[in-house]
Amino acid sequence: MMSTREITSKAYGTISIQEQQVVHFPRGVFGFERFHDYAILDSTTSPFYWLQSIENRDLAFVLINPYVVAPDYLLDIAEEDLEAIGAPEADDLLVFAIVTIPSDRTRISCNLQGPVIINRRTRLARQAISLDPRWEIKHYLTPGEGA
Secondary structure (H helix, E strand, C coil), X not given: CXXXXXEEECCCEEEEEEHHHEEECCCCXXXXXCCCEEEEEECCCCCEEEEEXXXXXXXXXXXXXXXXXXXXXCCCCCHHHHHXXXXXXXXXXXXXXXXXXXXXXXXXXXXXXXXXXXXXXXXXXXXXXXXXXXXXXXXXCCCCCCC
């Protein structure tokens, strides 16, 4: 039987999650290093997900699969980043980009330079730095002025 627990989330209030939805970031996420445990939640809006801190209900990130927004995206990160999450096989590796949604909901972007990598088997996670200079911190998902 799957183990479940209740958490309080920013988007949905108090909800039940399965233990397999929990991931651990030994170093935290850039800028939020003191928070280590998160839950991956489905969003009500496809193709997005939530990365919800279990330790701080007000801390949540919107995630997207980078291959959805940049089909030519290649994960090019330091070997030590993969080793830090248990050197997963390709089938066990999940890759996400953190999405930034401005308060006026214009110019939504995602961070392709700092991918979030998760080992599905060990549930260890890390935010890495892309070694490929093509990928930027702000990869826009919506057209800008005059576009």
